Structures are given as C-alpha cells and as structure tokens.
Amino acid sequence: MEADNLRTVTITSGREPFSLLAGGSLPEVTIAYETWGELSPARDNLILITTGLSATSHAARHAPGDEPGWWEAMVGPGHPIDTNRYFVVCTNVLGGxxxxxxxxxVNPASGSPYGADFPVIHVEDMVQAQTQVLDHLGVERAFTVIGASLGGMLAFQWGAQEPGRAQSICAIAAPGRSYAFSIAWRAVQRRAVTADPAFQDGRYEPGHGPVAGLNHARAIGILSYRSAEEFDPRFGRDWDEAAGCFAVESYMNHNAAKFGTLFDANSYLTIARSMDFFDLGRGAASYEEGVARIKSPSLVVGFTSDLLFPLSQQREVVEILRRAGRPVRYAEFETIYGHDTFLIEIHRLGALLTEFFASVPSGGQA
Known part of the structure; x- marks a missing residue:
C-alpha cells in the first residue's frame, strides 16, 4: 500500500454516529481509499473497485516507482480498467x-483500540460506508462497481441496496448469499486464528497478535482459492532440497508466512464473518425478490474450478435476474486456477470487462 497516495475520509464528520445493520453504531468511521485517473466534467466515469477479504486499497501503481498493486495488470493507462478514461477508486472495507x-x-469511548469489542459488521454496512465516500467525492452514481470474492458480494449488494447509484455492476466469483461449504472453510480458518494462544480471546496487545494462527488461516484459504487441477501438474511430487520439504509445501509456507505480520486477527475474523452473513434476500420477502432488486446492467463471472463459490451459485443469481427481466450478462471461464482466476487470467477477464463497459450507456472520458 502506497502511503503517499492513501487518502482517508471521516464519513461521520458532522453527522450522527454510523448505524449498523446488526444494531448499535460506530461514533466515528474513517474509510481509506486510493484513486487513479481523473473525474470527468460530467462526473460519470467513476469505477469503484471493491476488494476481497485481505486486499488493501492499493490495486495498482500510481507511478513507475510504486509498489505493484494486487490488480496491477487490470488497472492503469491502457489497461482494461483504463485510468486514461475512468476515474478509479478502491477503498479498504469497513472493518479492515x-x-x-x-x-x-481507537474507540473514542475508551481511548484504546476496539480489539475484540469491535461490533458485528455486515456487507450492507460496508456498502453504506462506500456510498459516503462517493458523496465525499461529489459523485452521485458510479459508472461501474466491480469486485471479486467478497468484492463481488459487495458489487451485488450495491446493485440491490443502492440501485440508483450504480450504473452497472460486475460481480466476479461471488454468490448472492453464502452457503454452508464456504462458511465451513471460513469457520476452519477462524478456528486456526482463535486456537493460537497468542489470540487471548481477541485481547492481545497491538503488534503481538496470533501470527502463527493467521498464517495457518491463510494457508487454509489458499487451498480454497486454488485447485488440484493446477497444483498436481505444477508441483507434482517435486522435492525442494533447500527447504527440506515437498515443493508444494514450500509454496504454501512461503505464501502464508508473511500474512500474520500484515493483517490484524480481529479484523480478519470481523470481515470473514461478514461474508458468512451475506444474503441478498435479507430484508426482502424472499431470496429471489432480494436478488431481483438488482436492476442495473450486470456482468456475472464464474470459474469452473472455483471450490469456494462454485458455478452453481453464479448461475443461480443469473437465472433469477433473467426471470425478473433484468439486463444481465454471464460468462463462465474454463480454468484450472480456481477462485483466484481473477488475479491470474487477466487477458481473458480484461477482454470481457472491456466489452461489457462498452455496452453500458454511460461513462464519459475524463
């Protein structure tokens, strides 16, 4: 994350406390975000990127010397999310x-970090906070809200919750509600965190949290994000002499080892639980009616090898939208890269996004 380009807005400034869907409120809410490109004179070219569980707001470089972003090949001048044309915003989610x-x-009431006392957050709360970032930027309606995984849930929720504020949505590798299998994956990840003695019921000192538990949770997550179709030919039974273990173990250890020092455990639990609670049917007479609240043109993308949110869950949303007469486009990628395909097959996904953006009847050039 590039600190020089990280901006924040206190969305509760001069307002009432931020009310939460689960009850209660937060007296002060600040949202961090980064931007690329320029807002058009008509203020109609904003693309909001909504992130997954662990991603920062740093989706791409701002200048050649910057650290690469997590969607580097997708966002930038001449890229599918073209910063020569679009004003791109990416926020860190509420609870991050x-x-x-x-x-x-810091909890203003105690003068200490919230820690384990941070309240339950829902995807609806995250969307509400993001709408107030747009208010701060003076933008009434986003050209597109796009995200994958939790970011795809957020994109769906934008369409249902804020139908007048998103000209279109793109939901990638996401369901319309969480089902038992993905909840189970996250339950095991949470157990890895809470079983670490350093967790201390969430009341660890800042900087002294359950690093090992978070690393284990990340390793479990990686298994749900990739596939056997990729791992078996990629690693086989190769032995890593330097590491003294199988090559696939070395890969898992390397990718998990840095996570625990970067991410906060209570934040991890908060965001993961918000994914469990996600349900477009909440507040509607039925799940189908909840999904049908999405009226903007939508692009829904699924991946054949996605263990976490399988194709049946994207197809379910698309079928409901089609029965309701909503404008929706659907694409399935035959791929071995699992849930993480959106980070890997940039060329295929980028071509699809470019085609979809061209079909949306707004979004002027800066």
Missing amino acids: CFGSTGPTS
Whole structure:
C-alpha cells in the first residue's frame, strides 16, 4: 500500500454516529481509499473497485516507482480498467486494518483500540460506508462497481441496496448469499486464528497478535482459492532440497508466512464473518425478490474450478435476474486456477470487462 497516495475520509464528520445493520453504531468511521485517473466534467466515469477479504486499497501503481498493486495488470493507462478514461477508486472495507475503521482503530469511548469489542459488521454496512465516500467525492452514481470474492458480494449488494447509484455492476466469483461449504472453510480458518494462544480471546496487545494462527488461516484459504487441477501438474511430487520439504509445501509456507505480520486477527475474523452473513434476500420477502432488486446492467463471472463459490451459485443469481427481466450478462471461464482466476487470467477477464463497459450507456472520458 502506497502511503503517499492513501487518502482517508471521516464519513461521520458532522453527522450522527454510523448505524449498523446488526444494531448499535460506530461514533466515528474513517474509510481509506486510493484513486487513479481523473473525474470527468460530467462526473460519470467513476469505477469503484471493491476488494476481497485481505486486499488493501492499493490495486495498482500510481507511478513507475510504486509498489505493484494486487490488480496491477487490470488497472492503469491502457489497461482494461483504463485510468486514461475512468476515474478509479478502491477503498479498504469497513472493518479492515489498512486505514479504514476496524478493530485496530481507537474507540473514542475508551481511548484504546476496539480489539475484540469491535461490533458485528455486515456487507450492507460496508456498502453504506462506500456510498459516503462517493458523496465525499461529489459523485452521485458510479459508472461501474466491480469486485471479486467478497468484492463481488459487495458489487451485488450495491446493485440491490443502492440501485440508483450504480450504473452497472460486475460481480466476479461471488454468490448472492453464502452457503454452508464456504462458511465451513471460513469457520476452519477462524478456528486456526482463535486456537493460537497468542489470540487471548481477541485481547492481545497491538503488534503481538496470533501470527502463527493467521498464517495457518491463510494457508487454509489458499487451498480454497486454488485447485488440484493446477497444483498436481505444477508441483507434482517435486522435492525442494533447500527447504527440506515437498515443493508444494514450500509454496504454501512461503505464501502464508508473511500474512500474520500484515493483517490484524480481529479484523480478519470481523470481515470473514461478514461474508458468512451475506444474503441478498435479507430484508426482502424472499431470496429471489432480494436478488431481483438488482436492476442495473450486470456482468456475472464464474470459474469452473472455483471450490469456494462454485458455478452453481453464479448461475443461480443469473437465472433469477433473467426471470425478473433484468439486463444481465454471464460468462463462465474454463480454468484450472480456481477462485483466484481473477488475479491470474487477466487477458481473458480484461477482454470481457472491456466489452461489457462498452455496452453500458454511460461513462464519459475524463
């Protein structure tokens, strides 16, 4: 995350406390975000990127010397999310630990970090906070809200909750509600965190949290994000002499080892639980009616090898939208890269996004 380009807005400034869907409120809410490109004179070219569980707001470089972003090949001049044309915004979610209000933030009532006392957050709350970032930027309606995984849930929720504020949505590798199998994956990940003695029921000192538990949770997550179709030919039974273990173990250890020092455990639990609670049917007479609240043109993308949110869950949303007469486009990628395909097959996904953006009847050039 590039600190020089990280911006924050206190969305509760001069307002009432931020009310939460689960009850209660937060007296002060700050949201961190980054931007690329220029807002058009008509203020109609904003693309909001909504992130997954662990991503920061740093989706791409701002200048050649910057650290690469997590969607580097997708966002930038001449890229599918073209910053020569679009004003791109990416926020850190409410409950996060990269600049937005979350468990590491100071509770004004106590003068200490919220920690384990941070309230339950729902995807609806995250969307509400993001709408107020748009208010701060003076933008009434986003050209597109796009995201994958939790970011795809957020994109769906934008369409249902804020139908007048998103000209279109793109939901990638996401369901319309969480089902038992993905909840089970996250339950095991949470157990890895809470079983670490350093967790201390969530009341660890800042900087002294359950690093090992978070690393284990990340390793479990990686298994749900990739596939046997990729791992078996990629690693086989190769032995890593330097590491003294199988090559696939070395890969898992390397990718998990840095996570625990970067992410806060209480934030991880908060965001993961918000994914469990996600349901477009909440507040509607039925799930189908909840999904049908999405009226904007939608692009829904699924991946054949996605273990976490399988194709049946994207197809379910698309079928409901089609029965309701909503404008929706659907694409399935035959791929071995699992849930993480959106980070890997940039060329295929980028071509699809470019085609979809061209079909949306708004979004002027800056």
